[in-house]
């Protein structure tokens with residue numbers, strides 16, 4: 001059965017059949033050949049019960065929130081403001097890139113839109129100020145990945161839905177590792193620019209009154225972040241309610257930035273519907289495959305398989321990490337998550353690891369997939385915004401940050417409390 | 427013959443002590459190997475609790491068992507199987523369920539295309555509160571997670587606010603104060619660690635007994651020969667239904683002991699929740715509301731024919747009559 | 752002619768997406784109102800139930816729109832290495848697989864609605880929502896998606912028979928999300 005799933009998965013996806021459909025087809029196959037039930041008779045009921053979910057509606061809400069902020073011009077203003085505050089550091093403008101990415105990852109779920117915005121605004125300035133194109137574009141690509149780690153994160157909602165783990169707890173667990181990665185990216189940049197100052201471009205200092213002046217553009221975003229994350233952490237609101245509050249605040253902020261009008265609203269709604277349907281087809285397919293696999297007793301078979309290998313839990317975990325890195329070269333975040341969750345999570349939980357912790361570890365690993373070639377969406381986003389130069393420059397520039405993510409993964413394995421301390425103590 | 431069987435919650439004693447041994451060992455042995463069973467549970471399959479009997483009727487599996495209350499969306503008359511506050515001990519509860527059995531048979535035949543084999547109890551559904559309560563009056567204005575529609579309606583009639591929360595989300599909701607109280611079986615609450623997030627245990631069975639119905643797909647049942655049907659029915663009554671009822675009363679006493687530490691806990695560490703025993707006056711008040719508000723409301727939902735049938739069977743046993751318009 | 756029909760379907764789906772999207776906005780408003788009312792100790796009740804229905808309906812009706820906008824995720828590592836006819840072959844294969852799967856889902860969705868109608872089912876909640884209302888909207892969405900899949904497949908085959916390979920790729924190939932996003936910003 002395990003062999004069937006892996007070969008089916010890779011074969012059908014190589015044929016470029018849409019990932020969600022591949023998952024449904026595999027589910028049909030499992031049902032036909034490996035379960036005692038004609039599960040397909042319950043397909044309609046299953047799709048209804050899975051999509052009739054007040055938890056999953058947080059996904060379109062968060063997507064809409066991000067769309068409104070980015071299309072309302074708030075992202076660009078935030079970037080300019082962060083530049084005033086952070087550009088005195090070695091590596092200057094790069095910290096504003098990372099900061100913007102962090103803030104927007106904190107409020108939206110759409111990492112492509114965020115990376116595209118930052119890249120479009122930043123690139124012309126980078127050329128003017130003499131930054132090394134490799135380091136600069138690599139940092140933007142890497143910063144854009146933070147979107148799925150720092151809560152609220154759509155990927156964490158999907159993980160929680162498919163594994164039946166608590167979404168607020170996942171959000172809490174992602175906070176420290178996410179912020180550590182953001183700070184780590186900045187420190188890495190400072191380090192590189194201190195060793196090789198010629199890569200870093202001009203450092204600039206802005207007069208203090210000007211710094212105070214741009215706070216107008218920073219404070220609303222901080223408030224939005226605090227409102228969403230705070231209300232979930234303190235238990236005042238469910239992730240769905242917090243997302244609704246976020247959408248409301250995003251409209252207010254965008255309105256003050258002068259960005260709310262009918263064309264912008266229309267584009268935001270189109271974007272929300274597109275991304276929601278795209279995510280949901282994959283999520284429903286994964287949920288159905290999950291359902292057929294557990295009905296077929298995959299858990300038992302996996303346990304027997306793992307025992308047959310004679311690996312220790314730690315060795316197994318290392319193999320899993322390796323699998324994610326390899327698959328991550330070719331498959332993008334969300335797909336990588338949903339196709340592996342039905343198989344990996346039962347193994348890992350069966351070995352006695354915490355499912356919340358593994359969710360965070362998995363997020364770090366799939367974040368890496370966004371900047372590892374040949375399929376690394378953020379690399380292409382940044383390359384697209386550069387309009388010139390070679391893609392390999394972006395790839396080289398992203399390497400230090402990818403290494404940092406790998407270190408983060410091992411740190412999480414060595415010190416699980418990085419993810420688990422907050423959920424345990426809140 | 428191969429039967430695919432879906433059990434109720436795999437983490438609860440009813441499955442572990444009775445369902446699983448009966449279907450995987452006792453029945454195959456009793457049939458001398460002519461009946462084979464493949465068994466899983468609805469939570470291991472990842473089924474929504476409301477879907478279990480619908481899928482049974484569709485023939486996804488041959489046999490399924492879960493709480494009757496989970497299925498009332500498709501059959502409001504089924505709420506009559508589990509009326510809270512009318513049966514305070516296991517013997518009365520069993521008499522009530524036996525009286526309701528012909529109704530349940532008809533409901534499952536017509537609504538879920540299936541044949542009822544047995545009805546066994548979960549322990550009575552009592553109230554866990556993360557709030558200072560000393561009686562029913564204190565629950566006025568509190569947010570309470572009920573299980574099943576009639577319980578939710580009763581809570582509302584008592585002045586509490588009925589809230590829908592998934593079983594797994596209850597501890598978090600109690601902890602952060604999104605709800606004040608939650609109704610579940612004492613044993614389920616002990617196993618799921620609800621004592622960590624609540625302080626007071628009100629032992630009034632506001633949630634009824636959550637009877638678990640075991641049923642077989644009707645087409646599958648009809649495809650069996652009379653001898654096999656007879657074998658299954660006699661074995662399940664003698665080896666599953668009767669023993670499950672026999673331990674129900676003790677289970678409640680033990681579960682409460684484990685939660686409050688008022689006696690020896692046979693399962694593990696005893697906890698120290700405050701035991702709130704409802705007074706006679708509380709009980710009378712609640713029952714009065716049940717009879718004057720909740721049951722007539724149900725009669726309107728289910729239809730007078732069902733209410734009349736209930737009066738003649740269950741009502742006669744427990745001494746309650748629903749007023750019909 | 753074929754291209755005109757494509758364009759017409761695309762426009763219809765954009766209208767649908769806009770209507771459903773506005774519904775989503777109304778739902779946001781409803782949740783906000785509920786949160787506000789709760790502060791004052793009252794409540795509309797049933798938000799989790801209603802948001803669930805909205806999600807099921809949004810998902811179902813968004814599917815066809817996402818199809819027309821080429822937004823469903825496909826892994827294109829191998830596809831980019833093929834010549835034009837090879838890519839079109841893969842695109843058609845993908846559409847056929849998708850049509851078959853979605854038709855099965857839509858077909859299996861009917862008994863869910865049918866049962867709610869015959870049993871006159873009401874949600875197992877205090878609101879007691881008659882389930883046929885959200886379920887028929889949901890069922891309609893999946894039927895619409897199935898129709899869209901089949902229509903797109905047939906239209907693409909027609910284009911292939913006319914020898915317009917390039918046009919087929921534009922209609923059922925893989926969307927360049929990056930270019931689109933940057934296009935928006937310029």
Ligand code: NA
Nearest residue numbers: 105147150152
């Ligand atoms: Na995020």
Ligand code: NA
Nearest residue numbers: 328369372375
């Ligand atoms: Na990659």
